Amino acid sequence: MNIGFIGLGLMGRPLALHLAKAGHTLHLWARRAASLDPFKDVGAQAHASPAEVAKHADIVFTMVADAPDVREVTLGADGIAAGSRKGLIVVDMSTINPNAAREIGAALEAKGIEFVDAPVSGGEVGAINAALTIMVGGKPEVFEKVKPLFEKMGKSITLIGGIGAGQVAKACNQILTGVGVMAVAEAFNFAAKNDVDVAKVREALLGGFAYSRILENHGQRMLDRNFKPGFKAWMHQKDLRIVMEEAHRLGLMLPAAAATAQLFNAIVGSGMGEEDSIAALKLLEKLSTPDQ
Amino acid sequence: MKIGFIGLGGMGRPMVEHLRAAGHELAVWSRRPVSADFLPPEVPRAAAPVELARQCEIVCTNVTGSADVAGLAAQLIDGLAPDSIHVDFSTIAPSVARAIAARYAERGMHFVDAPVSGGTAGARAKTLAIMWGGREELSARLDPLFACLGKSAVRVGAAGAGQVAKASNQLVMVAAIQAAAEAARLAAASGVDFAKVRQALLGGSAASRVLDLFGGLVMVAAIQAAAEAARLAAASGVDFAKVRQALLGGSAASRVLDLFGGKMQARDFAAGVEARLHHKDFVTTLAEATAQNIPLPVASTVLQQLDVLMAAGWGMDDTSRLLCVLERAGCNDFNERNTT
Numbered sequence: 001m002n003i004g005f006i007g008l009g010l011m012g013r014p015l016a017l018h019l020a021k022a023g024h025t026l027h028l029w030a031r032r033a034a035s036l037d038p039f040k041d042v043g044a045q046a047h048a049s050p051a052e053v054a055k056h057a058d059i060v061f062t063m064v065a066d067a068p069d070v071r072e073v074t075l076g077a078d079g080i081a082a083g084s085r086k087g088l089i090v091v092d093m094s095t096i097n098p099n100a101a102r103e104i105g106a107a108l109e110a111k112g113i114e115f116v117d118a119p120v121s122g123g124e125v126g127a128i129n130a131a132l133t134i135m136v137g138g139k140p141e142v143f144e145k146v147k148p149l150f151e152k153m154g155k156s157i158t159l160i161g162g163i164g165a166g167q168v169a170k171a172c173n174q175i176l177t178g179v180g181v182m183a184v185a186e187a188f189n190f191a192a193k194n195d196v197d198v199a200k201v202r203e204a205l206l207g208g209f210a211y212s213r214i215l216e217n218h219g220q221r222m223l224d225r226n227f228k229p230g231f232k233a234w235m236h237q238k239d240l241r242i243v244m245e246e247a248h249r250l251g252l253m254l255p256a257a258a259a260t261a262q263l264f265n266a267i268v269g270s271g272m273g274e275e276d277s278i279a280a281l282k283l284l285e286k287l288s289t290p291d292q
Numbered sequence: 293m294k295i296g297f298i299g300l301g302g303m304g305r306p307m308v309e310h311l312r313a314a315g316h317e318l319a320v321w322s323r324r325p326v327s328a329d330f331l332p333p334e335v336p337r338a339a340a341p342v343e344l345a346r347q348c349e350i351v352c353t354n355v356t357g358s359a360d361v362a363g364l365a366a367q368l369i370d371g372l373a374p375d376s377i378h379v380d381f382s383t384i385a386p387s388v389a390r391a392i393a394a395r396y397a398e399r400g401m402h403f404v405d406a407p408v409s410g411g412t413a414g415a416r417a418k419t420l421a422i423m424w425g426g427r428e429e430l431s432a433r434l435d436p437l438f439a440c441l442g443k444s445a446v447r448v449g450a451a452g453a454g455q456v457a458k459a460s461n462q463l464v465m466v467a468a469i470q471a472a473a474e475a476a477r478l479a480a481a482s483g484v485d486f487a488k489v490r491q492a493l494l495g496g497s498a499a500s501r502v503l504d505l506f507g508g509l510v511m512v513a514a515i516q517a518a519a520e521a522a523r524l525a526a527a528s529g530v531d532f533a534k535v536r537q538a539l540l541g542g543s544a545a546s547r548v549l550d551l552f553g554g555k556m557q558a559r560d561f562a563a564g565v566e567a568r569l570h571h572k573d574f575v576t577t578l579a580e581a582t583a584q585n586i587p588l589p590v591a592s593t594v595l596q597q598l599d600v601l602m603a604a605g606w607g608m609d610d611t612s613r614l615l616c617v618l619e620r621a622g623c624n625d626f627n628e629r630n631t632t
Contacts, residue, residue: 251603
């Protein structure tokens with residue numbers, strides 16, 4: 001199959017390589033030519049614009065930073081829509097605002113292009129190991145066409161609902177992981193400030209009702225004081241911004257997410273945006289310690 | 293009429309001076325005798341709180357916390373004559389004030405909680421705002437005393453009501469301080485001179501767009517705090533009109549508490565300023581906070597309340613509707629809980 005891929009960053013690069021390894025022909029466009037280097041040996045074809053990519057592909061994947069970027073590569077000048085053939089499927093794997101996904105999907109459908117939103121959870125490691133969780137929104141018949149390709153990238157693939165539903169699921173994921181990381185950081189800081197062995201606390205809690213994968217994995221990395229990303233704090237800040245944008249649009253009470261979003265502002269503002277989101281622990285430690 | 297005084301710290305000392313200057317006969321007790329050294333030798337020093345209680349018709353205390361007041365009350369009660377009054381100026385828990393008042397009432401004595409706003413500067417300048425709770429007929433004996441100490445004294449309600457008003461005072465004041473701090477941070481992060489922002493806000497001539505946002509942040513946070521004070525009063529069975537009146541005399545006084553607090557009190561939710569406009573401004577402000585990487589916890593919480601306000605369909609009403617958002621969550625009013 002001829003597959004387009006736009007957005008060859010930390011996440012997009014390994015995913016595109018999985019598709020090439022499965023025997024598909026890749027059609028690529030990248031803002032920076034250097035991003036194409038890892039694809040020299042897999043027979044990928046580089047193009048001058050997203051429109052050119054669309055002309056040669058049956059399905060185009062996008063994996064970019066935020067909603068304006070998705071709009072630009074799909075609906076902008078020389079965007080995918082400008083070069084599309086009838087029946088083209090656009091699969092956006094970026095994490096963006098659900099409502100923006102619905103708007104982009106509707107605009108593409110009006111031009112006869114199918115759209116599914118398919119944000120992922122699992123980070124760079126999950127992408128490299130083809131072990132991502134993929135949350136999909138779109139028509140069931142379109143999902144079925146894309147599903148064999150998703151299976152090359154992830155382990156858990158779920159059609160959640162119509163266009164935008166994948167982004168809603170991802171937003172829910174970010175509420176749980178954002179608040180969850182903060183909760184584990186709070187518990188660890190609480191234990192440490194009470195002069196209790198944090199490792200023992202974690203070990204004990206793993207056997208009880210407070211067990212979570214965040215307590216297990218993120219908790220271990222907090223104990224090791226390994227703040228290497230993983231999932232960068234600034235990305236979690238962005239995702240919680242999306243959550244709160246929707247809360248403000250729909251009038252939703254999300255007090256824990258709101259407080260956590262402010263703490264992520266503080267983490268990034270303190271210069272820890274490039275670290276893993278478990279840098280939350282360092283922020284809480286700093287704020288719980290007398291100022292020098 | 294002899295007045296006893298316990299608690300000769302930064303607040304108590306100037307209060308004692310004012311009472312003496314007004315011609316009241318005074319006696320004191322202090323844990324450390326040196327604390328009374330500022331007084332001339334002719335002022336009697338009691339050997340113990342209970343001794344002071346035996347000599348005085350009114351005993352004032354101005355100490356630190358609930359435990360200190362409860363400890364003193366347990367001693368004073370054995371010395372106070374029937375119909376005498378213990379006036380406590382400390383800031384303590386309303387429930388502790390109520391419990392002491394009940395114990396005194398069984399033995400025919402009175403407890404009055406009379407926390408103050410204005411700090412040591414207000415104590416020195418006789419400009420304290422006194423908010424008191426206790427039996428109404430005590431006014432005749434207490435008003436002349438309070439007149440020596442502050443510029444306003446409001447009876448908020450029964451025993452404990454003064455402490456509810458003080459809690460509201462702290463809530464309103466510290467929320468406003470935090471909102472001002474957030475405005476200052478937002479200004480610094482946006483490269484705007486906060487001194488100019490502050491000057492413009494104080495003049496009420498918020499002309500530019502930037503000033504609208506800053507003004508909104510400080511103002512709506514203050515409206516939210518006023519709404520929370522109103523809820524606290526209602527949940528505690530205390531008249532918010534009285535609380536508001538008491539607070540307007542103290543450090544928490546503001547135009548917002550005056551105007552929006554007044555609308556809440558009257559339950560007049562006609563705009564005014566349409567809440568949807570504040571909601572829109574706060575969405576912009578919080579987006580700016582995220583873009584600049586600064587935490588604005590109070591602004592964020594206020595926006596959450598505005599979100600709920602919008603969801604309830606009150607966007608075209610006045611922002612004092614924030615009170616109704618609070619009423620949708622948590623307990624019923626004190627009076628409803630105790631009649632049904």
